[in-house]
Amino acid sequence: MNFTVIGGGPAGCLSAILLARRGYSVEVFERRGDPRTTPAEAGRSINLALAARGIRALREAGVFNDIADLMVTMRGRMLHEPDGGELFSRYGQRDDEVIYSISRAALTQRLIEAARRLPGVRLHFNTPCTGLADNGDVLLREAHSDRPFTHAAERIIGADGGGSALRHALAERGHFTVREDRLDHDYKELVIPLREGQPQLAMDALHIWPRGGFMLIALPNADGSFTATLFLPRSGNPSFDTLRNAAAIREFFAREFPQAIELIPDLTAQFLAHPQGLLATVHCPRWREDERITLIGDAAHAIVPFHGQGMNCAFEDCRILDELLTADTSTAFARFEHTRKPDTEAIAAISLENYGEMRDTVLDHRFQVQKELAMTLERRHPQRFIPRYAMVMFHDRIPYAIAQQRGAVQQHILDALVPEHAPDNFTPDLHRADQLIAERLDPISA
Numbered sequence: 001m002n003f004t005v006i007g008g009g010p011a012g013c014l015s016a017i018l019l020a021r022r023g024y025s026v027e028v029f030e031r032r033g034d035p036r037t038t039p040a041e042a043g044r045s046i047n048l049a050l051a052a053r054g055i056r057a058l059r060e061a062g063v064f065n066d067i068a069d070l071m072v073t074m075r076g077r078m079l080h081e082p083d084g085g086e087l088f089s090r091y092g093q094r095d096d097e098v099i100y101s102i103s104r105a106a107l108t109q110r111l112i113e114a115a116r117r118l119p120g121v122r123l124h125f126n127t128p129c130t131g132l133a134d135n136g137d138v139l140l141r142e143a144h145s146d147r148p149f150t151h152a153a154e155r156i157i158g159a160d161g162g163g164s165a166l167r168h169a170l171a172e173r174g175h176f177t178v179r180e181d182r183l184d185h186d187y188k189e190l191v192i193p194l195r196e197g198q199p200q201l202a203m204d205a206l207h208i209w210p211r212g213g214f215m216l217i218a219l220p221n222a223d224g225s226f227t228a229t230l231f232l233p234r235s236g237n238p239s240f241d242t243l244r245n246a247a248a249i250r251e252f253f254a255r256e257f258p259q260a261i262e263l264i265p266d267l268t269a270q271f272l273a274h275p276q277g278l279l280a281t282v283h284c285p286r287w288r289e290d291e292r293i294t295l296i297g298d299a300a301h302a303i304v305p306f307h308g309q310g311m312n313c314a315f316e317d318c319r320i321l322d323e324l325l326t327a328d329t330s331t332a333f334a335r336f337e338h339t340r341k342p343d344t345e346a347i348a349a350i351s352l353e354n355y356g357e358m359r360d361t362v363l364d365h366r367f368q369v370q371k372e373l374a375m376t377l378e379r380r381h382p383q384r385f386i387p388r389y390a391m392v393m394f395h396d397r398i399p400y401a402i403a404q405q406r407g408a409v410q411q412h413i414l415d416a417l418v419p420e421h422a423p424d425n426f427t428p429d430l431h432r433a434d435q436l437i438a439e440r441l442d443p444i445s446a
């Protein structure tokens with residue numbers, strides 16, 4: 001059996017690797033040039049947070065060791081308060097409860113190299129998919145010559161990202177409507193360079209400057225630089241619409257993020273030169289056409305990036321689809337769609353919710369008291385109470401939908417235990433906590 005994969009991004013490459021390891025022949029068609037020879041697009045999601053689900057999929061595909069040296073450990077959030085104060089908050093309580101920053105371009109290059117080493121994989125760059133022919137063949141175009149051609153494929157995996165051409169073609173053929181919910185906040189990336197050869201911020205943290213309606217974040221790169229991302233409304237005040245000239249940009253950063261002016265000497269030039277990216281959640285009612293075509297990753301279910309799970313979720317898709325194909329190739333796509341959809345809907349909702357948490361509530365006293373309490377409760381009841389952040393980021397066997405359900409129950413418990421205006425010396429009633437947990441949370445095998 002042969003497979004055609006549309007898109008040579010993280011999901012397309014990992015999927016091709018997994019399929020080739022099962023002995024299938026795989027052709028990958030990628031719109032862009034070979035990333036090993038084509039420079040990455042400036043200002044587009046330069047680094048990403050890699051967590052347990054992504055790591056498990058990379059391990060099971062046998063490529064974890066190919067990328068491990070690219071990972072930069074992040075142990076927690078460094079919150080930069082409006083008054084210049086800093087507050088470090090650990091992500092988890094065990095030493096291994098960390099996440100990793102990784103360069104998107106370097107990761108993709110390594111995956112492409114790993115795919116290329118496998119017999120059975122053929123990679124075609126500069127070859128965008130433009131749709132599907134009436135008989136189901138893939139329509140492609142050679143970008144250099146503009147020559148259109150068709151490709152007959154037995155089975156097709158659409159991993160062509162949030163704007164997926166294959167998804168549009170499937171929707172047209174299947175007469176279904178895809179909802180793309182664009183967030184009214186956009187993003188822009190800025191590079192924080194080294195100063196005198198040294199990193200300017202603590203390397204083992206994800207830095208956040210929460211400002212209520214918007215925020216700046218920064219993730220470390222392996223060379224000691226950081227990639228900062230500003231998330232801000234598109235219109236209104238303040239918004240990207242009001243930041244169209246150097247004076248307005250300088251005034252905005254001086255008021256909201258004065259530290260950024262020190263960290264980024266060419267801030268205004270970068271701001272004006274880098275693209276303004278959009279963020280959206282894709283709700284696609286169907287991911288497949290029979291057992292011939294399926295969508296995976298962002299093509300099926302793009303989400304907003306506030307839990308750092310889009311790529312992790314895409315990698316988990318690849319792992320789960322591989323397991324299903326191994327069990328029974330004739331029903332794998334149907335079972336993938338059926339079993340995976342509740343989980344991708346859950347992580348889409350959790351990711352949206354997390355924006356409010358990152359830009360706003362992280363600085364609340366009640367939030368911090370609840371976070372400490374959640375860690376205490378996890379130590380007391382490790383089989384029953386696992387903070388939602390930990391279920392999503394550090395566990396690779398708890399489905400997202402379960403993390404969402406249990407997370408909601410746990411939040412009710414925390415709300416019942418910590419009053420809205422808890423005093424500084426607040427001591428939670430742990431006896432009551434034990435009772436609520438025993439009543440409302442069954443043990444979980446994680």
Ligand SMILES: Cc1cc2nc3c(=O)[nH]c(=O)nc-3n(C[C@H](O)[C@H](O)[C@H](O)COP(=O)(O)OP(=O)(O)OC[C@H]3O[C@@H](n4cnc5c(N)ncnc54)[C@H](O)[C@@H]3O)c2cc1C
Pocket residue numbers: 006007008009010011012029030031032045047048049050127128129130159160161162163164165166187229277296297298299305307308309310311312313314
């Ligand atoms: C600002 C930002 C920050 C993020 N941070 C994180 C994070 O910290 N952690 C995390 O896990 N995720 C993060 N994400 C999400 C993550 O980037 C995506 O979920 C992930 O890249 C999805 O992988 P994919 O392979 O499905 O799609 P993509 O990465 O979009 O790859 C799709 C590939 O298909 C190619 N392609 C597109 N159209 C065609 C076509 N017509 N024909 C052929 N090829 C085509 C593209 O060139 C690309 O190579 C972030 C996203 C953004 C925007």
